[in-house]
Amino acid sequence: MISVKNLSHLYNKEGKPAVNNISFEVEKGETFGFLGPSGAGKSTTQGVLTGLLKLQKGEVNVAGYDVSHVQNKRFNKIGVSFEQSNVYGKLTAKENLEFYAKLFDVETRDAQELIDLVGLSGKENVRAGEFSKGMKHRLTFARSMINNPELWFLDEPTTGLDPAIAATIKDIINAQKAKGTTAFLTTHNMYIADELCDRVAFIIDGEIKLIDTPKNLKLKYGQKLVDVEYLEGGKTKKETFKTIDEADRNKLAEVIKKHDIQTMHTKEATLEEIFIQVTGRGLV
Amino acid sequence: MKLLSTYLKEMKIAFRGFYFYIEVVMAAIILIILLVAVKESPVSKEKEFLFYDMDEEIVDTFFKKAFEDGTMVRVDPVDFDVKAQEIEITDKETGETKTKVFEKETITADAIEVYNPDTGELDKTMFITDTEEDMIRLAYSEKTIGAKIWLDDSYKSHYVYYTQGYETERMQSLLYILHNDDIKVLNDTADSLTVRKLGDVEVLNNRQNLVPPFIVLMGSMMGYFIVIAYIYLDKGEGVIKAFAVSPSAVWKYLLSKAFVIMTTVTFSSSVITIPVMGLQPNYLLFYVLLWISTFAFAALGLFIASFFDNMTKAFGILFGGMMVMMLPALSYFIPSFDPVWMRYVPTYPLMQGFKEIMMINGDAKYVLTQCGIFLVGGIIVFLLANVRFKKTLTV
Ligand SMILES: Nc1ncnc2c1ncn2[C@@H]1O[C@H](COP(=O)(O)OP(=O)(O)O)[C@@H](O)[C@H]1O
Numbered sequence: 311m312i313s314v315k316n317l318s319h320l321y322n323k324e325g326k327p328a329v330n331n332i333s334f335e336v337e338k339g340e341t342f343g344f345l346g347p348s349g350a351g352k353s354t355t356q357g358v359l360t361g362l363l364k365l366q367k368g369e370v371n372v373a374g375y376d377v378s379h380v381q382n383k384r385f386n387k388i389g390v391s392f393e394q395s396n397v398y399g400k401l402t403a404k405e406n407l408e409f410y411a412k413l414f415d416v417e418t419r420d421a422q423e424l425i426d427l428v429g430l431s432g433k434e435n436v437r438a439g440e441f442s443k444g445m446k447h448r449l450t451f452a453r454s455m456i457n458n459p460e461l462w463f464l465d466e467p468t469t470g471l472d473p474a475i476a477a478t479i480k481d482i483i484n485a486q487k488a489k490g491t492t493a494f495l496t497t498h499n500m501y502i503a504d505e506l507c508d509r510v511a512f513i514i515d516g517e518i519k520l521i522d523t524p525k526n527l528k529l530k531y532g533q534k535l536v537d538v539e540y541l542e543g544g545k546t547k548k549e550t551f552k553t554i555d556e557a558d559r560n561k562l563a564e565v566i567k568k569h570d571i572q573t574m575h576t577k578e579a580t581l582e583e584i585f586i587q588v589t590g591r592g593l594v
Numbered sequence: 595m596k597l598l599s600t601y602l603k604e605m606k607i608a609f610r611g612f613y614f615y616i617e618v619v620m621a622a623i624i625l626i627i628l629l630v631a632v633k634e635s636p637v638s639k640e641k642e643f644l645f646y647d648m649d650e651e652i653v654d655t656f657f658k659k660a661f662e663d664g665t666m667v668r669v670d671p672v673d674f675d676v677k678a679q680e681i682e683i684t685d686k687e688t689g690e691t692k693t694k695v696f697e698k699e700t701i702t703a704d705a706i707e708v709y710n711p712d713t714g715e716l717d718k719t720m721f722i723t724d725t726e727e728d729m730i731r732l733a734y735s736e737k738t739i740g741a742k743i744w745l746d747d748s749y750k751s752h753y754v755y756y757t758q759g760y761e762t763e764r765m766q767s768l769l770y771i772l773h774n775d776d777i778k779v780l781n782d783t784a785d786s787l788t789v790r791k792l793g794d795v796e797v798l799n800n801r802q803n804l805v806p807p808f809i810v811l812m813g814s815m816m817g818y819f820i821v822i823a824y825i826y827l828d829k830g831e832g833v834i835k836a837f838a839v840s841p842s843a844v845w846k847y848l849l850s851k852a853f854v855i856m857t858t859v860t861f862s863s864s865v866i867t868i869p870v871m872g873l874q875p876n877y878l879l880f881y882v883l884l885w886i887s888t889f890a891f892a893a894l895g896l897f898i899a900s901f902f903d904n905m906t907k908a909f910g911i912l913f914g915g916m917m918v919m920m921l922p923a924l925s926y927f928i929p930s931f932d933p934v935w936m937r938y939v940p941t942y943p944l945m946q947g948f949k950e951i952m953m954i955n956g957d958a959k960y961v962l963t964q965c966g967i968f969l970v971g972g973i974i975v976f977l978l979a980n981v982r983f984k985k986t987l988t989v
């Protein structure tokens with residue numbers, strides 16, 4: 311569905327490239343995530359893929375179209391949700407969606423249905439200018455699925471939303487995924503990447519450091535950890551042991567033999583911990 | 595279809611914003627000013643140009659009594675700056691026509707103020723020239739009547755009147771009655787093909803004469819300004835990006851903006867023009883020129899907007915542009931200020947074009963030529979704006 315070879319993008323000639331020589335492929339039906347901190351080059355990549363930014367260097371093929379030859383028709387099967395919401399403040403939620411639907415040549419979804427879906431029921435006749443940031447973001451998100459896109463670009467779909475609404479958005483994305491929609495998703499939230507993405511690319515400073523499934527990453531980089539709480543001399547002691555470390559394993563066996571164990575559970579490394587391990591930097 | 599729904603959506607937004615109302619309210623204010631504060635009467639009735647083809651002492655005897663009783667007062671001579679002209683003079687009786695070509699020059703004429711004997715108010719100013727040609731030129735430039743007066747051997751006075759071609763038959767018969775058959779009414783009409791100036795042959799009264807510059811101000815200039823304002827509203831909201839990732843082309847978005855401006859300007863210009871001009875103008879030509887020129891200026895606005903991220907950054911060039919575009923109004927009102935470069939400022943031919951439309955015997959060919967030029971220019975600028983917009987969409 312998406313094929314990117316050696317893509318680079320510079321905003322100003324003297325400056326550092328915002329995206330530097332990246333390559334990746336996204337299969338049909340796959341949800342592919344770009345995980346990286348702010349300024350890593352995620353939105354820039356989405357910009358080039360959606361044709362908002364001119365392709366400067368590299369080969370990019372999206373949904374069967376070479377993006378260096380602009381063809382508006384391709385957007386009939388593409389949906390784009392933006393990091394910064396962009397709806398007409400002077401139009402109501404419903405008018406925003408109804409107008410946008412008219413721009414497509416394919417069958418579109420009912421505006422009211424989408425409004426209900428993203429939890430804006432009852433606000434359909436309110437002008438978007440009166441919406442909170444989160445509501446505008448949801449409207450922008452709803453708009454991106456109006457044409458039943460085969461390929462869906464989601465730039466930070468849950469950023470800035472409160473947890474309950476973020477969960478709704480996650481459910482919607484999962485439901486679309488079940489219908490076979492291919493998604494390109496950017497986020498700096500490891501949970502989103504972990505829960506929604508079939509494969510994740512770690513991106514930092516415009517470069518992709520690795521691409522793999524969240525599960526493989528955890529198997530490969532995650533050390534299995536065991537948290538143990540036990541009694542020693544009437545006091546509760548807490549310790550964490552790495553199961554891949556021989557000395558730790560022996561110590562753990564010792565503790566189990568000699569002391570009264572109160573709690574004990576294993577813990578997987580999070581994607582963020584793996585990200586730090588791979589790139590040397592955190593996600594914020 | 596997409597263009598239509600985009601246009602309808604833009605109109606909806608325009609009606610919910612305030613620029614549309616600003617434009618229409620300003621037009622209404624201008625209309626009120628024109629109707630209340632501007633008198634209809636043309637300036638020309640207050641001036642008269644005379645050439646006495648006789649000795650000065652004899653001329654003095656004409657005025658002696660009036661000078662003594664104070665109904666006439668000699669004041670300082672006046673310098674008139676006259677543009678280069680080509681004047682066609684037709685003899686009303688024989689139909690004989692001759693053309694005279696004149697250079698730009700300064701003509702000095704003696705001035706005599708004439709007061710109403712009953713009220714004591716200033717009636718008019720008579721200007722007495724040294725030559726017949728000076729009289730013809732000044733009468734023509736100042737759009738008023740001129741006369742040559744001479745005495746025959748029996749000291750009987752004879753008048754030759756020079757009128758503008760457009761004076762009514764009634765007015766001309768009046769001159770015949772006044773002087774019986776002692777008079778030869780000559781007709782001079784403008785042939786402005788080679789030299790065209792703002793303020794040539796005028797058939798508009800004072801109030802009507804103000805309509806063309808206001809139309810250009812309210813139409814083209816406001817259109818240019820408002821389209822930029824609209825673009826920055828949209829840039830602020832980022833909606834252009836959403837448009838750019840739809841199957842509809844960016845040019846449809848831009849064109850719908852231009853259409854909104856054209857609709858707004860149709861309202862505002864009609865508010866001014868129809869009440870003041872009534873049925874006199876050729877409205878078909880009027881709206882064609884209005885729409886084409888507004889489109890061209892909207893395209894210019896779009897083009898400029900594509901270079902700057904926000905209104906503040908664009909303000910310098912936006913404001914400078916408006917200032918330059920308003921300069922031709924100076925030439926329009928001050929006939930002696932007419933530098934050649936001014937004619938290349940687009941609003942100059944535009945004001946002239948609207949004036950031709952307002953006049954009874956306006957030059958339709960000139961108007962259509964301007965329509966063609968503005969249409970071609972507008973399309974080129976629009977295409978450039980389209981290219982620019984595609985390049986400046988950012989994530
Ligand atoms: N319009 C722009 N002009 C110049 N630099 C930009 C622009 N947009 C983004 N950048 C720079 O490009 C880099 C990548 O930005 P971006 O793609 O937005 O990152 P992300 O989406 O991962 O947060 C950053 O260093 C950012 O400052």
Ligand SMILES: [Mg+2]
Nearest residue numbers: 352353354393
């Ligand atoms: Mg981003």
